[in-house]
Amino acid sequence: MQGPGHFPADPPVRCLEMLEVAEEAFRAGNFELAAEIYSSQQEELPRTNRALWLRKGDALALAGRVADALDSYFRAAMMNQLSPDELGVLVGSIARNIREKDLGLPSTHSHTHPAAPHSQSSPTMLSCPKCNLLLLDPVTLLCGHTVCKKCMCATGAPDCNRCQDRMKGKAESDLIHSRDFKVNVVLGNLLEKWLGKETRVRRLLVEGQLLRERHNVMGAMEKLSTALQMAPCDSLLTAERADMYLLMKNFKQALADADFVCRNQPLWPQGHCIKAKALSELGRTDEALKEFLYCVALNPEWSSMKTEAQKILCDMLLPTFDNVQASLGSPFHVQPSYNELKLCFLNSSCASAANMPLPGCSKDLLFKLTKCSFPVNGSFQTKEFTEEASRSCGHSIDKTAAIPCANLKRKHPNSLEDNQSAAKVIKTDNERKCENSIESEIQDIPLHLVDACDFECSLCMRLFYEPVTTQCGHTFCLKCLERCLDHNAHCPLCKENLSQYLAYRAYKKTFLTEELIIKYLPEELVERKKLHDEEIKELSNLNKDVPIFVCTMAFPTIPCPLHVFEPRYRLMIRRSMEIGTKQFGMCIADDLKGFADYGCMLQVRDVKFFPDGRSVVDTVGLRRFRVLSHGQRDGYNTANIEYLEDQKVEGQGHEELRLLHDAVYDQALTWFNSLKDNMKAQILSHFGSMPSKESELQNNTNGPAWCWWMLAVLPLENKAQLTILAMTSLKDRLLALKRILIFVTRRRPR
The missing domain is CATH 2.30.130.40 (LON domain-like)
Incomplete structure (x- = not known):
């Protein structure tokens, strides 16, 4: 995007003021006004300015008038070749229109990288939060979430992307190596039992990816082919094979697979990316541009796809005819010798201009992306024929440099449901049967496969309650494991040393195991919880x-x-x-x-x-x-x-008790103050300061607090202290303290 500093160095004062107003309007988001001011100033400037054409193009693009914007970009290209970076606003605007108007998606996008779709053969509950696919070799982290072993090894440290739990400190740093975590035995067995075929397919995919990383292309293709025989309608597997075909330079086959993926997963950007690359390699640049733009529309932050779209547009806007500078002062026309890929601005209906939407908006059907000749009724006609046909409809082609943002539409419906239904329309009967059979298999786990014994703690032999998984992969009830670690810091089953796990002391429930119990064993869980509550009530x-x-x-x-x-x-x-x-x-x-x-x-x-x-x-x-x-x-x-509670006294007995209390308190305070400083310091550090006298002696069922403080600090045997502790008469307790104070005072060396 060009800034105001790129305008002529010495424009007229009024022009400079108007350009500043345009810039303010641009920054405020009033792009229509900014474009209008730029247009008016182009006539007043002493000479044509390329930066102003680019700025006007940006404003028009952001205003949704993509066709008009292209006129400005083309004018700038005639003055000096465009660079891809100068078309960033244009590509972003087209992609945004596609995203909001064609796909019916929100304008914001939270993902920074394209993500794989949920595998058709994996329920969401059993999907890895990192790769979004069926869990393979599930490993439970210290935070309680479960991921694929491969995903954890790829990151180098077991940080959870769900709770963002990052281990800090020495105790935790000893545990961050992925090799310390073993496969969760319970979950691994359940996946093999419940989703055996899907797990095998997932494993073949991973094995193929590993072979590809080792440059064994044929071995990887063999793994993918075997997996596709088991799951012929799996979009991810097909996309992987398409990517392999790209690597093998078999672009036609890559395009066929990528097209299948786009029809089955129309909102998955990776499918459009592979298709775009295949089309580009086959020389079908205009179609490749559409797919690159769909990638950006589906993932606005996918910078590499945006760059590819900008490069193609830059090439399309490259003027190749002679004497370009001579034509700048008058309406320009493309010469017949302009044989490279062009963008044409066509009317698709004979509707009156008054009823037409704004040029360049997503609903504008006036644009079409073509080459030099256009297919009409099955044959290719020249550009002149198309212009003549357009004029006969009442609309003339006044720009040959307009980008067809509108016909980048692929007739996608305006909602996700419509999009998916539209994709199904073009599938063959065999594909529908195949997909329906897979979907029916994965709607839920068959109840006959669910067995409470698979969720049984090996220590208490009962259903897991608050299941936790150690780094060695074994799962126990939280209370059962803690009791075992009280005696021995080793796993009760495999005897692996769990001293580091014990040191971490953040025993978090294994969320997935608990969720599966809640979903598939609700009655058994109610009984288990009832038993637990009874134990807690008893305790x-x-x-x-x-x-x-x-x-x-x-x-x-x-x-x-x-x-x-x-x-x-x-x-x-x-x-x-x-x-x-x-x-x-x-x-x-x-x-x-x-x-x-x-x-x-x-x-x-x-x-x-x-x-x-x-x-x-x-x-x-x-x-x-x-x-x-x-x-x-x-x-x-x-x-x-x-x-025990102290017996209360009233009347004369209460007054005598108060006098005795005050006398013994003073005696105790005198004794404590007479101690040596080092001894007093030890007492104060251990027991705190001596409590003060209380105004009401019998408010507390245990009597005055200072009596217990004195009993704790006096040099007495436990049996003597126990005798006074058992007294329920404050008077007897005070008399006992009085005798003890007299005794210890007399024995103190002078």
Whole structure:
């Protein structure tokens, strides 16, 4: 596109002002006004200006007046040969008209590269999100999405184009190599079972492509021919064979295959691309231009196809007659010696000019792309005959340099449904039968092939629930796999080392496996979910079968950090997080019963995992409880419990309790302040600051928080602490603390 800086260096002042107005109109999208101003200024400029003709052509093209635009481009070509880059606006405008008016597609286009159509032999659910074809050797990425092994190897790193999940950091970088990921065993077996023929066809296609990359053309053609015998109406296979014929310079056969593809997949740009190349090699340049323009119309960002169209148009607009400069001042006429490919502006009906659409728009049927002579009633007539015929209809041909954007139409309907139905009209009966048989095969998977045993976890022997797939390709229920990795960082089936997978700790569900279960095994899934919900409900009960961590003393409101490394406690902590309670009991050990009869419930505030599965759990004490009965679940201890509450006192007893409380608090504060600085610093870093006195002593069922803080920091044995923890009388607890403070104060060295 030419800018205003390309205009004459010294135009008249008024011309310069008008050109600036035209440029503003151009930038504002008012192309009709811009073209009109450019036309008026061409008459006032001291000499004809090529840049102005190009700018006017761009404005007319963007306004949809392609025929008029070509007049301007041709004028510029007569002054100096056009370059393909100067026709970018023209090609874009023609392609946009085709896209919007002929094909009925939206003006925007999100794909940057032409994509293959869905294979006729692959349901969408079982298609690879990268290549859009039936999954072959399916590999499940860490994000849970599944792609073809070949597609993942081609990218070099398993980044998902669905969720844009990109692994970062050292733990993830160890997993980005495609060789670390094996074929998903469950999905691979299902594809072989459900779509055996389609899978074999897909494999033959891939094998053929690999042979072609190795320059074994005959071997590749043999693979494609075998695949087409199994799926004779597959557009992708036919397109691959057409491309192979191009490579072998068998352009007629390539054209035949490409034409078949375009009729079956009229909205697939790759089919038009192959057809355009074949036509170009056969010297049928005008038809090749149509196909290149369709490629651009279907994929506006396909720059290479746009460039090819620009090159052809550039050649078509190349003037070859003599004394061009002498004719610039008057209406030009093409000499009979102009024997190269020309573009002619023809009237296709005798309709009055008043009822005609704008020249160059998609509905304008006035243009036709031809060579020097035109086929009329089966024979070729000269250009002069065509002009005479046109004049007899009441319209004269006043331009021989107009591009036929309108007749680039292929009579495509204005909607996708109409387009597909129109394509079917021209198919032979055999093709229709062939296609219908394939379509009926792939509408759905036959129910007799669906077996719940194919979706059975090898650990729990039940239907997959939240299926996850390891990098070795085996699938398990999420909870089943986590329990196995608690004990051993190896695959339960193949024993492959999964330490890196464990370190990543982003266990994502395998979406495709779950989607297949939802679609084909809905009743079994309901039963499986019901069983899972019952287990969760049972685990969520904080009075019955409460998980017990047997370790140390814990007190209400006091932090209790834990280092978890035993498999049974890994499971216990994970379950408390998953069910949402984030709570478990803490008791000290007992030689006879296994753990003490009293303890404290802990609330998980945060969990930090290490690559080897260990974790540091930040917890804080909640409520005290008494153990009613002891039990076990999956290796860890459980208990039926009842919660303890302080007894409330009123009247005179409440006042005596307050006086005792204040006295013991002051005594405790004095003792703490008397400690050495290093000891105080250790206490503060571990337990935090000493809580302040509370205005109401009996608001909390556990009593004042400072009592538990003091009990935690005093140098007492666990049994003594347990005795005070079990007290339900605040008065008794305060008296016990008073005696302990007196004792530790007297024992302190002076």
